[in-house]
Amino acid sequence: MRVAVLISGRGSNLRSLLEAAEAPGYPAKIVLVVANRPDAGGLEHAAAFGVASRVVDHRTFDDRAGFEAALDAALAEADLDLICLAGFMRVLSAAFVKRWENRIINIHPSLLPLFPGLDTHARALDAGVKLHGCTVHFVNEAVDGGAIIGQAAVPVQAGDDPQRLAARVLQAEHRLYPHCLRLLAEGRVHLLEGRSQIEGASDPGAALFSPDLSA
Ligand code: GAR
Secondary structure, rough: OOEEEEEOOOHHHHHHHHHHHHHHOOOOOOEEEEOOOOOOOOHHHHHHOOEEEEOOHHHHHOOOOEEEEEEHHHHHOOOOEEEEEOOOOOOOOOHHHHHHOOEEEEEEEEOOOOOOOOHHHHHHHHHHOOEEEHHHHOOOOOOOOEEEEEEEEOOOOOOOOHHHHHHHHHHHHHHHHHHHHHHHHOOEEEEOEEEEOOOOOOOOOOOOOOOOOOO
16 A cells, blocks of 8 residues: 655654554555645654655645645655545645545544544643543544544543643554554455444453553
8 A cells, every 4th residue: 555644743653654664564655755844853754764755835825725736746646545644734625635535544632523623632631531542533524523443542640731641642643553554554444334344353452441440
């Protein structure tokens, strides 16, 4: 499976995908990294792994249609099967999403459908949830609204602030995203009535308790 990764910033999720894809037998290959900012730190990861990268700077276009046309052209050249958004902070139009229907996935730092959008960690702490986490999902026209592929739950700990919680969620992101990409590339993710089913996945444990029952 030929994959492009779209980033806006430091690219730690990109790096986890690049690392996973180096393993023998991993079924996806990252062939292109596109950043919408020339200063995106993740571009260095692409270079370090010898992967082609492009900058399509949204600020150099008059409108979103122009930006997306340039993005689309850069992606079309790469003969892709899938686009992974990894900290890509531009909302893609319904028309763009339609063109790449079921071929764009994203990682989001919350247990969707809770906390779509920004500042997810601060909002989770404000809400007082005991379990937070991250989600890999298909991208559709609703922001953070497409079918869920996989999730990791991260217990909120006493003394968490948004930064500390974000750091633990990020560690889970780095494990979840390569795993979900592998499942997709192996053809084991099936969409049925807007929900995904994972073929041959082993069942996780029955429950994760927060606070822990031993306390
Ligand atoms: C990650 O936490 C990712 O889940 C989040 O941005 C961070 C990017 O970090 N994405 C979103 O909030 C998308 N709306 P990274 O650049 O180190 O991968």
